[in-house]
Amino acid sequence: MAKSVEKTVALRKGAWSPEEDKKLIAYVKRYGIWNWAEMAKPAGLQRSGKSCRLRWVNYLRPGIKHGNFTKEEEQTIIDLHEKIGNRWSAIASRLPGRTDNEIKNHWHAHLRKRFKYDLNALPESEPLETSSDETNQNSSSGIDFPPANISRPSILESYSATSTDSLPSSSSNPPVEIEEKPNIKGFIGSLDNFKA
DNA sequence: AAGTCATACAACCGCCGGAAT
DNA sequence: TATTCCGGCGGTTGTATGACT
Numbered sequence: 001m002a003k004s005v006e007k008t009v010a011l012r013k014g015a016w017s018p019e020e021d022k023k024l025i026a027y028v029k030r031y032g033i034w035n036w037a038e039m040a041k042p043a044g045l046q047r048s049g050k051s052c053r054l055r056w057v058n059y060l061r062p063g064i065k066h067g068n069f070t071k072e073e074e075q076t077i078i079d080l081h082e083k084i085g086n087r088w089s090a091i092a093s094r095l096p097g098r099t100d101n102e103i104k105n106h107w108h109a110h111l112r113k114r115f116k117y118d119l120n121a122l123p124e125s126e127p128l129e130t131s132s133d134e135t136n137q138n139s140s141s142g143i144d145f146p147p148a149n150i151s152r153p154s155i156l157e158s159y160s161a162t163s164t165d166s167l168p169s170s171s172s173n174p175p176v177e178i179e180e181k182p183n184i185k186g187f188i189g190s191l192d193n194f195k196a
Numbered sequence: 197a198a199g200t201c202a203t204a205c206a207a208c209c210g211c212c213g214g215a216a217t
Numbered sequence: 218t219a220t221t222c223c224g225g226c227g228g229t230t231g232t233a234t235g236a237c238t
Contacts, residue, residue, distance in 0.1 A: 015206070015232085037223070053224070054207065089226060100226075101206080109204050 012046045016055055020045055024052055025060055058101045065097030069106055077103055078111060 012020075027043035033056075037049030045052060058064070069077070073095055080091045088100035088107075095103065 013208075035223075048208095049223080050209090050225095051207075057225090058206075086227065104227075105205055 010046065011048050011051070013051070016059075020047070021055070021060060024056060028056065028060075054101075058099045063097050064099065066102075069098075069110075073098065074106075074111060077107060081107065081111075 023044045027039060027045075031039070031042075033039070035049070036053040040047050040049055040052050043052070047055075076094055077091055080094060084090055086104075088104045092098050092100040092103050
């Protein structure tokens with residue numbers, strides 16, 4: 001079998017630049033997702049396929065929600081985690097627009113602590129507060145790409161805000177049965193909507 | 197105002213399972 | 218049937234940012 005392209009070339013690591021994001025978005029919009037390992041090169045990215053996939057799935061994909069988790073979302077996470085444990089992708093499939101990575105991070109940053117406290121029988125007055133300092137940043141602006149400094153506010157908040165099509169890719173969106181594994185390939189077809 | 201600590205989040209790594217050959 | 222490749226998953230790490238002293 002043909003080996004993937006990612007050898008010899010020094011692959012970039014670390015945070016994605018806005019330029020790289022643009023390249024990846026443009027490529028996916030144009031050609032869809034066919035093979036992450038092979039796509040990176042023609043897309044003009046010196047990234048591993050895995051890196052590209054991760055960036056897309058967790059950040060660039062339309063429909064991704066960023067910002068605060070609602071109380072309902074948090075409760076869903078807690079409930080499902082109690083039932084099925086650390087199966088973040090399965091949990092994410094029940095939370096449209098949320099990725100497994102984000103849920104995992106949120107769990108470790110907020111909910112686990114709170115859950116621990118609950119188990120230690122803390123007074124029930126413990127409020128369900130979301131990450132305190134962030135204001136809800138999902139729904140407002142409509143710019144295409146943020147300025148260079150994008151590490152915190154999502155580059156695609158606006159992007160996703162305008163692309164509301166549901167995307168069965170990896171871990172979010174469709175209300176999938178817990179045991180089902182959504183397949184990213186399945187959503188390639190829906191990119192036509194995305195392109196529009 | 198500067199230094200230190202804690203937190204949140206993006207990204208990487210290694211492993212696994214399914215599909216293709 | 219065995220092997221290889223790719224995508225997906227969960228765990229972990231690195232770093233930027235904010236809070237505190």
